[in-house]
Amino acid sequence: MDGIKSAIPVSLGYISIGAAFGIVASAQGYSIWQVFFMSTFLYAGAAQFIIVAMMAVHTPISVMVLTIFLVNFRMFLQSLTATQVFPHQSLRSGMMMGTLITDESFGLLTLEHAKRSKITPVWMHGVNVMSYLTWIASTVVVAALGNLIPNPEKYGIDYALVAMFIGLLALTLDSMVRHEKLPVVLIVVISAVLLYYVSGIVVSSYVAVLIATIVGALIGAVMTNPEKKRVGEGS
Incomplete structure (x- = not known):
């Protein structure tokens, strides 16, 4: 239940952005079942919007697959970071967690871990499942309603998830600073920004973001080494 309660802010954000996707998909002629299967088996907000946009301009399947x-x-x-937070969970639990993890549920996990809260795999599964079901329901219900809301951008619906994620990021950074991790935060942020702009000279912005994310995450993992800290705390 704690995980479900923690997921309420994420779910509220998913309702708004899911509604936006339902409207866009419906406007492009997608059926309710197509929206349902896409939300259930792909379950990736950005990727789903990209697919709808690419299908509209008849993009080759190979390009779509690579982009996604x-x-x-x-x-x-x-997913790899989440397994470090819960090193003793079963393989089945880890696979389920990795399958349903999203940017926002990962943001909640990072926030609670930075606050040194007592979180368990069950808590994380509650967050993931609640978010997953909310996303499916919101996209399908609004797609079924058709074009009742023809212009979601007018009401700022498309920005709701971004605003929520910024809030999670701000809370996470604040918690890390309170636990004397400001040097780590600064080094990771500066490294990621520099890598993004440098790599962006020779590769596309999507690849530059990927490179900056991977290297920044590796730097943060090496500097904090959460697994060793957990062993030390348990002794």
Whole structure:
């Protein structure tokens, strides 16, 4: 239940952005079942918007697959980080957690871990499942309503998830600073920004973001080494 309660802010954000996707998909002629299967089996907000946009201009399947892979590659990094927070969970639990993890649920995990809260795999599964079901329901219900809201951008619906994620990031950074991790935060942020602009000279912005994310995450992991800290705290 604690995980479900913690996921309420994420779910509220998913309702708004899911509504925006439902409207866009419906306007492009997607059926309710197509929206349902896309939200259930792909479950990636940015990727779903990209697919709808690319399908509208008849983009080759190979390009779509590569684009979605690059956009969602960060999920591998997030899943690996989550396994460090819960090193003793079963393989089945870890696979389920990695399958349903999102930017926002990972943000909650990072926030609670930085606050040194007593979180468990069950808590994380509650966050993930609540977010997952909310996303499916919001996209399908609004797609079923058709074009009742023809211009979601007018009401700022498309920005709701971004605003929520910025809030999670701000809370996480504040918690890390309170636990004397300001040098780590500064080094990771500066490194990621520099890598983004330098690599952006020779590669696309999508690849530059990926490179900056991977290297920044590795730097943060090496500097904080959460697994050793957990062993030390348990002794």
